[in-house]
Amino acid sequence: MPVKTFKIDGQDVSGREDETVLDIARENNVFLPTLCNIEGLKPVGACRLCMVEVKGSNKLLPACVTKVEEGMEVTTNSERLQKYRRMILEMLFVEGNHVCSVCVANGHCELQWLAEKLGVDHTRLNYMFPKKEIDVSHYRYAIDHNRCVLCTRCVRVCGEIEGAHTWDVSGRGINAKVVTDLNTPWALSETCTECGKCIQVCPTGALFKKSRAVGEMTKDDHFLPYLKTMREVDNAE
Amino acid sequence: MPNKVKVATVWLDGCSGCHMSFLDIDGVLLDIADRIDLVYSPLVDNKVFPDMVDLTLVEGGVSSVDDRAKIIKIRKHTKLLLSLGDCAITGNVPAMRNRYPVAAIEERAYIENADVNQHAPNLIVPELLPQIQPVHTVVPVDIYLPGCPPPGPVIRDALVALLNGEMPNISPRFG
Numbered sequence: 071m072p073v074k075t076f077k078i079d080g081q082d083v084s085g086r087e088d089e090t091v092l093d094i095a096r097e098n099n100v101f102l103p104t105l106c107n108i109e110g111l112k113p114v115g116a117c118r119l120c121m122v123e124v125k126g127s128n129k130l131l132p133a134c135v136t137k138v139e140e141g142m143e144v145t146t147n148s149e150r151l152q153k154y155r156r157m158i159l160e161m162l163f164v165e166g167n168h169v170c171s172v173c174v175a176n177g178h179c180e181l182q183w184l185a186e187k188l189g190v191d192h193t194r195l196n197y198m199f200p201k202k203e204i205d206v207s208h209y210r211y212a213i214d215h216n217r218c219v220l221c222t223r224c225v226r227v228c229g230e231i232e233g234a235h236t237w238d239v240s241g242r243g244i245n246a247k248v249v250t251d252l253n254t255p256w257a258l259s260e261t262c263t264e265c266g267k268c269i270q271v272c273p274t275g276a277l278f279k280k281s282r283a284v285g286e287m288t289k290d291d292h293f294l295p296y297l298k299t300m301r302e303v304d305n306a307e
Numbered sequence: 308m309p310n311k312v313k314v315a316t317v318w319l320d321g322c323s324g325c326h327m328s329f330l331d332i333d334g335v336l337l338d339i340a341d342r343i344d345l346v347y348s349p350l351v352d353n354k355v356f357p358d359m360v361d362l363t364l365v366e367g368g369v370s371s372v373d374d375r376a377k378i379i380k381i382r383k384h385t386k387l388l389l390s391l392g393d394c395a396i397t398g399n400v401p402a403m404r405n406r407y408p409v410a411a412i413e414e415r416a417y418i419e420n421a422d423v424n425q426h427a428p429n430l431i432v433p434e435l436l437p438q439i440q441p442v443h444t445v446v447p448v449d450i451y452l453p454g455c456p457p458p459g460p461v462i463r464d465a466l467v468a469l470l471n472g473e474m475p476n477i478s479p480r481f482g
Contacts, residue, residue, distance in 0.1 A: 163397070167403070167406075168397075168481075169397075169399060169400055169402075169403065170393065170455065170480075170481040170482025171393055171399060171400060171455030171481075171482045172400060173482065176482045177482070179482075182480055182481055182482055183480070185480065185481060186478060186479065186480035186481075189478045190478075191396070191451040191452070191453050191478050191479075192390065192396045192397075192441070192443060192448070192451045192453070193397070193441075196444060197397070197398060197402070197405075197441070199398075199402065199405040199406055199438065200406075201406045
C-alpha cells in the first residue's frame with residue numbers, strides 16, 4: 071500500500087494511505103484528545119475533540135476520520151484548537167449532570183481526565199441541569215443518562231464486535247439518548263447478551279456494573295483490539 | 308514588617324469539606340501565619356465581613372437569598388475571589404436539587420421525612436433560590452480550584468503562589 075509523507079507540528083512523519091491523521095499522531099507520540107474514538111472500533115468523528123488544522127483548509131478537520139495525504143501540514147495544538155476543545159468539554163459538562171464526587175467512575179473517567187488535562191477548571195456556560203433518566207432494570211448493569219456524553223462507543227462495540235446491536239441512538243439534538251432495543255427497559259431487551267462490553271468502553275460512569283460504589287468502576291477496554299483482530303482472522307479464513 | 312495579607316474564607320452551600328481540606332494544610336498554615344491575617348471565616352469569631360480583604364476563598368454554591376446577599380457583599384469588599392471546590396464551581400451535589408421545584412424539596416425534607424413538627428421553616432432559615440448557582444454566575448470569580456474537596460497540597464500551592472504575588476498555575480480535577 072502506498073505510503074504518504076507529511077508533517078505533524080513541523081515533524082516529518084509517514085503513514086499508509088488507509089491510515090488517519092490520528093493514527094499517525096499516536097504512532098509519533100503526538101497527543102490528541104479524544105472521547106468517542108477507541109482503538110478497535112470504527113471512528114465516527116462525533117466528539118470533535120481531535121480536530122486539527124490542516125494548511126490550505128480553513129475548516130478544522132477531525133483527525134480520527136481524516137486520511138493522511140501527501141504533503142499535508144497538520145497543526146495539532148494551536149491556541150485556537152485549545153480554545154475550541156475546552157469549549158467542547160464545557161458544553162459536555164453543562165449538557166448533562168456530571169457530579170464527579172459521587173460518580174462510580176470518579177478517578178477513572180475520561181471526561182474528568184480530559185478536563186484536567188486541557189485545563190477546564192470551570193464552565194463559562196450556564197448549567198442546564200436537565201432531568202434525565204436512570205435505567206437500573208437490568209439485574210447486573212445500569213445506565214445513568216445524566217453522565218452520558220453520546221460518544222456512541224457502546225452502540226458501536228455492541229454492533230461491530232458483539233454483533234448484537236442492542237444499543238442505538240434515539241431522538242435528535244439535545245433530546246438524543248442511547249437506548250436498548252426499541253427504547254425498552256434494559257432488563258426486557260431480547261437482544262442483549264449480557265457480555266458487558268458496553269460497560270467497559272463507556273468513557274464515563276454512564277454505563278456501570280451494579281454494586282459499585284463511588285470511584286469503584288474501573289474500565290478495562292484492552293480486550294478490544296484483540297477481539298477485532300481475531301474477528302478479522304476469522305472472516306479471512 | 309510589611310502589612311499582612313488579609314484572608315477570608317466563606318462557607319455557602321457546601322459540606323465544609325473544603326474547609327477541612329484547608330485545615331489539613333496545618334503545617335503550612337503555621338509557616339505562613341506571620342504573613343496572613345485570617346479576618347473572617349467560619350474558623351474565626353468575626354461576624355461582620357471587613358471593609359477590604361485581599362483574598363477570599365469561597366466554598367459552596369449560591370443556594371439561598373442569604374448566600375446571594377453574602378457573596379455580592381463579599382465581592383465588593385474583596386480584591387481576589389477564589390472559588391474553592393466543586394460546589395462553588397459547578398453546584399456539585401447540592402445542585403442535584405436543581406431538577407426539582409423548591410416546594411417539592413421542602414415537602415420531602417420537612418414534611419414527608421419529618422417525625423415531628425411537620426412544616427417548612429418560616430423563620431431564621433433563609434429562603435431557597437429556585438436553583439443553586441455556581442458562584443461565578445452570580446459574581447465575577449478570579450481563581451478556580453476544583454476538587455471535592457480540593458486536595459490540601461493544591462490549596463497550599465495556590466496560597467503560597469498568591470502570597471508571592473503570582474497567580475496559581477494549577478489545574479486540579481473535578482471530583
